[in-house]
Amino acid sequence: MTALDIGEVARRAGVSVSALRFYEEKGLIASVGRRGLRRQFGEDVLERLQLIAAGRAAGFTLAEIGRMFGADGRVSVDRQMLEEKAAELDEVIAQLDVLRTKLRHAAACPAPSHLECPTFRRMLRAASRGGGVSRSPFGEP
Amino acid sequence: MTALDIGEVARRAGVSVSALRFYEEKGLIASVGRRGLRRQFGEDVLERLQLIAAGRAAGFTLAEIGRMFGADGRVSVDRQMLEEKAAELDEVIAQLDVLRTKLRHAAACPAPSHLECPTFRRMLRAASRGGGVSRSPFGEP
DNA sequence: GTGCTACCTCAATGCGAGTTGAGGTCAAGG
DNA sequence: CCTTGACCTCAACTCGCATTGAGGTAGCAC
Numbered sequence: 001m002t003a004l005d006i007g008e009v010a011r012r013a014g015v016s017v018s019a020l021r022f023y024e025e026k027g028l029i030a031s032v033g034r035r036g037l038r039r040q041f042g043e044d045v046l047e048r049l050q051l052i053a054a055g056r057a058a059g060f061t062l063a064e065i066g067r068m069f070g071a072d073g074r075v076s077v078d079r080q081m082l083e084e085k086a087a088e089l090d091e092v093i094a095q096l097d098v099l100r101t102k103l104r105h106a107a108a109c110p111a112p113s114h115l116e117c118p119t120f121r122r123m124l125r126a127a128s129r130g131g132g133v134s135r136s137p138f139g140e141p
Numbered sequence: 142m143t144a145l146d147i148g149e150v151a152r153r154a155g156v157s158v159s160a161l162r163f164y165e166e167k168g169l170i171a172s173v174g175r176r177g178l179r180r181q182f183g184e185d186v187l188e189r190l191q192l193i194a195a196g197r198a199a200g201f202t203l204a205e206i207g208r209m210f211g212a213d214g215r216v217s218v219d220r221q222m223l224e225e226k227a228a229e230l231d232e233v234i235a236q237l238d239v240l241r242t243k244l245r246h247a248a249a250c251p252a253p254s255h256l257e258c259p260t261f262r263r264m265l266r267a268a269s270r271g272g273g274v275s276r277s278p279f280g281e282p
Numbered sequence: 283g284t285g286c287t288a289c290c291t292c293a294a295t296g297c298g299a300g301t302t303g304a305g306g307t308c309a310a311g312g
Numbered sequence: 313c314c315t316t317g318a319c320c321t322c323a324a325c326t327c328g329c330a331t332t333g334a335g336g337t338a339g340c341a342c
Binding site for chain 1: 247
Binding site for chain 3: 313314315316317318319320321322323324325326327328329330331332333334335336337338339340341342
């Protein structure tokens with residue numbers, strides 16, 4: 001397995017070196033060892049970083065993301081918990097899908113001002129009721 | 142025009158009183174004056190707060206949202222900006238779908254490591270077809 | 283062996299988005 | 313009159329997520 005220096009991982013994943021060390025410290029990723037002082041990462045860390053980015057963009061905290069999968073690549077043994085997380089993810093995805101649709105509507109809306117557009121107004125009402133996506137769907141830390 | 146106490150605005154908008162003061166300080170909302178010490182808000186602030194909530198749900202920062210309101214208080218949401226956010230959501234949703242697939246599989250699969258499981262690999266490929274995302278799906282770091 | 287560069291640790295700092303707490307003001311009601 | 317409750321200011325604090333800086337090291341190129 002090709003081992004990657006932290007800088008290489010950073011470059012390939014579009015994540016800063018300091019963020020990678022931070023993620024390792026938090027147990028979200030793991031190096032496969034050291035070469036001298038230098039951490040060496042397996043290529044699989046790149047996929048993991050994509051998942052972390054996705055989770056973050058969806059409003060999950062790093063702690064929550066960390067609870068979905070351990071740093072070692074093996075997911076927790078608690079299958080029921082995993083299924084629960086997946087179900088929560090279903091909900092988040094559905095919410096984001098709705099939001100996306102509405103954004104796209106608003107972007108395409110021909111009304112001179114968004115506030116005059118019924119679609120836009122509906123979206124505002126929905127956003128302020130549902131509370132929004134960034135409200136964490138997971139339990140507290 | 143009916144003037145609202147901050148507590149009333151908070152109750153009606155589902156936003157905390159402290160957040161309202163914070164938003165005022167940041168120039169995202171404005172009171173119409175004071176009655177004694179008390180800020181008085183016009184009812185139009187409620188619409189404004191809906192807009193703020195929607196923006197937050199879509200991943201805009203308060204500063205970005207502030208920039209959407211012109212200096213005169215006029216709302217000018219850039220349609221291109223909305224389309225860009227929608228496109229970002231496309232990517233986020235696709236990646237979350239991958240994450241969900243991973244979790245669900247891990248919950249169901251008896252294989253010791255899911256990298257060894259051909260079923261899983263097939264699912265992953267199907268879920269992530271269309272190209273990988275290597276950067277943060279949201280804007281500038 | 284000297285330099286260069288990319289790495290290392292650890293502590294401090296910054297930012298976004300608020301919340302909390304101390305101490306104060308006002309209007310209404312008992 | 314006195315209390316209660318809703319508001320006020322201002323500063324400090326929290327939390328998540330990193331970045332920055334100081335001081336140190338490994339390995340390669342010359």
